[in-house]
Amino acid sequence: MQFLTTTATTQGYMSLFFTLGLMIVLLYFMIYRPQKKQEKKDAEMRKNLEIGDQVTTIGGVIGRVVAIKDDSFVLETGSDRVKIRFTKTAIGAVEKLNMDDAPAKK
Structure with missing residues (x-):
């Protein structure tokens, strides 16, 4: 029975880490990347003044x-x-x- 409890706990942790990793990737593509693109666009606008x-x-x-x-x-x-x-x-x-x-x- 000890083996089943350890396996269930391990699968729970793996599921948690997978979900957390997926959230971090989504945040990168939804927030960080568009912000960097806008900053580059603004810097180019200032440079070409x-x-x-x-x-x-x-x-x-x-x-x-x-x-x-x-x-x-x-x-x-x-x-x-x-x-x-x-x-x-x-x-x-x-x-x-x-x-x-x-x-x-x-």
């Missing part, structure tokens, strides 16, 4: 980039041309300046 791009910050400030330094940029907002310095980590979204649609100057 150019003067003239329209930027929306995570605080909701919208304006055009007028200067870029190492880890910061200057944003010009509104018609009164207010200039505010932000760190690049404050960028929420970037709309690229499209020069292809601009009318030709004479």
Whole structure:
């Protein structure tokens, strides 16, 4: 009878470890991996920032980039041309300046 109890306990532990391992794999594919993809996408967006791009910050400030330094940029907002310095980590979204649609100057 001792053998049956040991086997049942061992199978219970194996089932528990299998379930725990499956949960860890699911968490990796549902949480960690998409987060890393988003971080890479955000880093690429910050790296490709150019003067003239329209930027929306995570605080909701919208304006055009007028200067870029190492880890910061200057944003010009509104018609009164207010200039505010932000760190690049404050960028929420970037709309690229499209020069292809601009009318030709004479």
